[in-house]
Amino acid sequence: MNYPNGLKKKINNTINYGNRGMTLEEDLNVSNQYYLENDIAVIYKKPTPITIDHVDYPNRSDAVITKARFKIPSTTDYNGIYKGRYIDFEAKETANKTSFPLANIHTHQIEHLRKIVKHGGIGFIIVSFSSLNRLFLLDAKELFNFVDTNNRKSIPLEYFITHGTEMNISLRPRIDYLKYIKIGDYYEKDK
């Protein structure tokens, strides 16, 4: 396999979620843009990692990549800073109605999140159950608890309901996920 899970679909831009015509990635990008413009946080999606095999220079000031391949990412897709804290997360959509298949997240992305939490960062995953129109944030520690104590290939929806936080879609920011993160023992929204 030469491209990460889901990437092909993402590029063709065919996944919508919640029938709103926006992808989770687009919603997160505009939310991050809102955080940036309102001086709340500086969080970016990392570029898609690729291996460049060939570049053409049709003229002196132009460069066109004519051959490249997708690489499996070493880290999560999003990171940045919020209130002096390092923030790191992965965002995924699933059409599945009862559980989130762990095949959507690479093992080394989970290992990356473990390192982040160990070094004092805030890690989590955002999962959209697109067919259900439900969106959750799951703290990295709850993710680790699940994978460390279960020998299952997917996380049941129920686990997100009981151990995660369900998020609403609003206007601005579209997904106010920073409200739902846990800093120390407290959720931002309860402060």
Next chain:
Amino acid sequence: MNYPNGLKKKINNTINYGNRGMTLEEDLNVSNQYYLENDIAVIYKKPTPITIDHVDYPNRSDAVITKARFKIPSTTDYNGIYKGRYIDFEAKETANKTSFPLANIHTHQIEHLRKIVKHGGIGFIIVSFSSLNRLFLLDAKELFNFVDTNNRKSIPLEYFITHGTEMNISLRPRIDYLKYIKIGDYYEKDK
């Protein structure tokens, strides 16, 4: 111009610095790998941002990008976490012997560093004067001071000597740059 400054050269991998046959980027990558393996910090270079125009699927499990262009990066190249602190920096090489041309750093990368520092992160630039075989770390605040008080197109070497810290190349890690960063009012090396 369709590719960021210096990118063409980086891809052709023709810039060496200090005649050691290694690029600054390679040295930083192995240093970051050392930090990661020794559980000191989690810092990565972001992938090169590109716009993908066309992807071929020669078979079901393969994806080949057949047309893409380089994008000007919105942020710096490197970020991560060290001792719970958000770390963010840009690394550049210059063959110039007397100054570092500011054209090497995009204005919005400097603006990005301003936001990082404002939000409590640690920002800096690493500059290699390759012809001189000298390597410096300059704290972001010293960079801002320079660009805010000078109407110059380059930062003189002297400014790096007086306001930055010269770094040695060693064996492991190759560039121990975390030793030279400033946390609060103190340099890590002086603690």
